[in-house]
Amino acid sequence: MNDEILQGLIQNSTIRFAAITGKELVAEAQRIHSLSRTATAALGRELLMVAMMAGQLKNDTDSVSAILSGGGPGGNLVCVGRKGPFVKGCAGDPACELPPKANGKLDVGGYVGKNGKLTVVRDLSLKEPYVGMCHLISGEVAEDFAEYFTASEQQPSLVYLGVRLEPLSGAVLGAGGILIQPLPACPEENIDYVMGKADAIPHLTERLSQGESLRDIVLSLFPEGGVAFTDTLTPAYRCDCSRARMERALLSLGRQELNKIIEEDGQAELSCHFCNSRYTFTKAELTHLLQEGAQA
Numbered sequence: 108m109n110d111e112i113l114q115g116l117i118q119n120s121t122i123r124f125a126a127i128t129g130k131e132l133v134a135e136a137q138r139i140h141s142l143s144r145t146a147t148a149a150l151g152r153e154l155l156m157v158a159m160m161a162g163q164l165k166n167d168t169d170s171v172s173a174i175l176s177g178g179g180p181g182g183n184l185v186c187v188g189r190k191g192p193f194v195k196g197c198a199g200d201p202a203c204e205l206p207p208k209a210n211g212k213l214d215v216g217g218y219v220g221k222n223g224k225l226t227v228v229r230d231l232s233l234k235e236p237y238v239g240m241c242h243l244i245s246g247e248v249a250e251d252f253a254e255y256f257t258a259s260e261q262q263p264s265l266v267y268l269g270v271r272l273e274p275l276s277g278a279v280l281g282a283g284g285i286l287i288q289p290l291p292a293c294p295e296e297n298i299d300y301v302m303g304k305a306d307a308i309p310h311l312t313e314r315l316s317q318g319e320s321l322r323d324i325v326l327s328l329f330p331e332g333g334v335a336f337t338d339t340l341t342p343a344y345r346c347d348c349s350r351a352r353m354e355r356a357l358l359s360l361g362r363q364e365l366n367k368i369i370e371e372d373g374q375a376e377l378s379c380h381f382c383n384s385r386y387t388f389t390k391a392e393l394t395h396l397l398q399e400g401a402q403a
């Protein structure tokens with residue numbers, strides 16, 4: 108089954124939702140970064156969330172970034188989403204593995220840590236990007252994003268994110284998430300209706316793993332909720348790095364630093380944190396870049 112995001116409205120259009128199945132994009136992140144099981148679950152959950160948020164972007168130059176910095180052994184987890192939606196992400200320590208929790212689940216909260224914050228940057232092609240943040244609740248990702256929407260964007264939200272792995276091989280069996288947000292003036296009883304589904308929603312990933320379609324699951328979650336689907340999107344893990352972008356990164360080091368690289372190293376090799384692509388610049392190319400940069 109292919110990755111998909113469904114957007115829509117429930118409860119007489121008083122509540123909006125986005126739901127995602129993202130097995131392929133999480134598996135791609137796992138492959139690129141050789142993620143441990145715990146890292147796959149942690150970064151996977153964040154990628155699913157950022158993909159749903161990026162599904163709301165309107166312009167090609169818009170982006171949304173989320174940085175989880177919880178002080179855990181996994182280091183900082185950075186995900187960026189663009190219109191498409193296309194997402195990319197990286198973890199500070201992709202190989203770090205932790206023993207499972209007492210209930211057998213992967214210790215995502217332990218990997219991320221909870222002594223820190225979640226920062227969200229929404230760059231909507233305006234003069235200034237919107238930057239919001241909140242303190243982490245548990246490092247389990249979904250709870251932290253729910254806190255972010257409520258505390259920083261004054262938008263109470265129900266967030267579920269899940270990644271299921273094959274116990275022996277660690278292969279991704281399923282990855283799913285849902286974001287539910289009441290619109291302004293949503294009646295209290297409609298919110299209560301959604302909250303009543305809090306026990307059923309966490310079965311989303313398990314049901315996706317068993318081959319049920321996202322659409323059928325959403326319809327069965329809200330049987331009396333009058334589900335109206337408004338859009339279907341195809342999310343994917345895709346990096347937007349380029350040689351031109353790496354040139355700008357080199358120039359941003361400054362003339363002095365660039366001169367030092369030319370004299371001491373005679374070349375520069377940069378690799379992209381998000382897709383591991385390598386970019387090599389020879390001495391002649393660096394010198395040319397320095398001259399061009401000086402003119403610009």
Ligand SMILES: [Zn+2]
Nearest residue numbers: 346348379382
């Ligand atoms: Zn890249």
